[in-house]
Amino acid sequence: SAVISQKPSRDICQRGTSLTIQCQVDSQVTMMFWYRQQPGQSLTLIATANQGSEATYESGFVIDKFPISRPNLTFSTLTVSNMSPEDSSIYLCSVVGLRGTEAFFGQGTRLTVV
């Protein structure tokens, strides 16, 4: 299993500002994933954070809005830029275990934009 530390656990932000969420894993992993869950919606993949190359974004998500860094194999950040109330969500980082079967998650960041 992998232990993932994600912070902050929650924040309340003003619209128009940006928030950076950090994700630290206790072991080296090839891919890290960023998800969000808007109220009443399913967990949706934002992007895959690749070490040494640009993140791969899912349809509907763009780098300007959700820039991602992946400086090494144990750490990644997701920034939510120029926030609006629609960005109020739970954001989760995730990694896939060594066997490639299970996914492990951080505790999530509960973001409220006012």
Add this chain to the structure above:
Amino acid sequence: ILNVEQSPQSLHVQEGDSTNFTCSFPSSNFYALHWYRWETAKSPEALFVMTLNGDEKKKGRISATLNTKEGYSYLYIKGSQPEDSATYLCASRDPGTASKLTFGTGTRLQVTL
């Protein structure tokens, strides 16, 4: 694009009741089905990963079955306890990119005394 659906959206049972939820997913190009348990302010916890048609898995009072031909999975909880209160998520693994999960909206279970 995978479309994963779960029902019911929420469920309220009494301690000791047994209950079950449904997850439906596209049966074509199936790769794997995951069940997670997500308590508030905690990380989603992996319960089961199921790959074969007819798979049945059990973990304590919780069990799951898989039907890949018709595209559904059931999660059963026997003798529900208050600590079982959580959101139960299912996710289908994308066969194209094996690490990508497509989640349903979850079933929110509340167990009261």
